[in-house]
Amino acid sequence: MHHILVTAALLTTASGAAVLQPRQSASQAVNEIQCNGKQYAYNSLAGYGLLPSNATDKSGDTIGGIGSSIAIERSSWHKTSTGYSGTLYAIPDRGWNTDGTLNYQSRVHQFSLDLTPAPNATVENPASSNIAIRYLDTVFFTGPDGQPTSGIDGNPAGHLSYPSFPDLPPGNFSGNGFNPDVGEGGERVVNDLEGLVVMDDGSYWASDEYAPYIYHFDATGQMIQAIRPPDAIIPMRNGSESFSADSPPEYAPDDEDDDVVPDDPDTGRVNNHGLEGLTRSPDGRFLYALMQGALTQEGGDDDDTERYARLLKYDLSASPPSYCAEHVVSLPLYQNDDDETNTALQSEIQYISDTQFLVLARDNNAGHGQDVSMSVYRHADVFDISSATNIAGPTYDCANCFIASSDGVLNPAITPATYCSFLDYNVNAQLNRFGVHNGGVQNQELLNEKWESLALVPVDGANGDDGQWFLFSLSDNDFITQNGHLNGGQFDYRDASGFNLDSQILAFQIELPSGSSPS
DSSP, X not given: OOOEEOSSSOOOOTTOXXXXXXXXXXXXXXXXXXXXXXXXXXXXXXXXXXXXXXXXXXXXXXXXXXXXEEEEOXXXXXXXXXXXXXXXXXXXXXXXXXXXXXOOOOEEEEEEEEEOOOTTOOSSSOOOOOEEEXXXXXXXXXXXXXXXXXXXXXXXXXXXXXXXXXXXOEEEESTTSSOTTSSOOEEEEBOOEEXXXXXXXXXXXXXXXXXXXXXXXXXXXXXXXXXXXXXXXXOEETTEEOOXXXXXXXXXXXXXXXXXXXXXXXXXXXXXXXXXXXXXXXXXXXXEEEESSOOGGGTTTSTXXXXXXXXXXXXXXXXXXXXXXXXXXXXXXXXXXXXXXEEOEEEEEEEOXXXXXXXXXXXXXXXXXXXXXXXXXXXXXXXXXXXXXXXXXXXXXXXXXXXBOTTOXXXXXXXXXXXXXXXXXXXXXXXXXGTOBSSSSOSTTBOBSOBOOOXXXXXXXXXXXXXXXXXXXXXXOTTOOSSEEETXXXXXEOXXXXXXOOEEEEEEEEEOOTTOOOO
């Protein structure tokens, strides 16, 4: 039987059994839990910062969506005379797309990251922003053919073929992909990148929502490898693989048929719910990728049934990488503002040990720029796979295979990971110490809706042997600004929402179990 430990919000186990309350600390920690015998503590919010919504990169494009996934170069992290400093990598998703997709080239940004501790910050005397990120550089991603990748929606059918690669998702665009009347159109490998791992050799692994694949880019940004997940995960329409997410181009007329039938895949990944979480073992041998929620055939079409997400493990020491394990993570449920039960879909994972991981699970449509300002579930939780069923193999991985019914009832032969609720982003007693808040008035200090990234660095600035770590998290602002630029600064836009959403940054000080070895 698996157990879920909760601090707040409506949560149940898969069987609907009552859940345990975490042990309250005798210290001043915000929260402490035990997950399968391992002790975790959320000690305090350690910092807050932002990158303005109108920041631009070296091409002149708006820097947005950088909370999709981050990595902090461990070797760069060190103490300074005033605090800490290091190098941050951040990957945006498919560009500004609140009104449709565009021919945005995927990329990874590099920033300097500085944290100046403010241990005396209080609600009554809050500290000012104490986290600073400064733009340094960008690496632009290209396909196997050296052509720029694109964020335009995938085609309803078909694929691109390259030697030593699986079928890759294609996307066609008109004009230059921003203006249909300028340029000759084209076809590109498309991706909507949501996970990032930086390797010691300077190369990048990035997980995708469109395919959903895991791509390997060299240090210059060229795609050199692609991992195709089991067939059960590949989106299928009308008996054929279909990488479209039913996200037509921004320039398409509102009344134009986008030719994606049906709108949602018959099986495989749900639209825009791909391989959202990606992390690696500290030695760089193993790669772990987690689906955002359930597959279409496993309850993924409904908010209250899409909780059973597949976790994939690959051995990178093999060539090509070998698929070696798969487990099920049962995501938490919460009650939304309309008193409806929803799944808290996951947005990122972070390796802690061979059996335990942090996972960022959250609600949606609540925060800065949304109609509802109060988020009810926005957590960095823990899951443990030590007793979970390894489902890798033909029983559950074929194109017509499933681990749960279409109503989201898990196969009783499968034991999911143990899930433990841990760190609540939304504790105003901590947020207010830095002048930010959850709920209440819509202003720049209100937390954004989408928090989608996690990265750990040691508080001691060296190896973390004392168990104390900073957990950094960035928000994905969806490129929402009133002063936006894309296509090398030649395409200007103003988001119809009227908002300017800065990329917000939080840092939490936490204690990890003895023997942890975060990547």
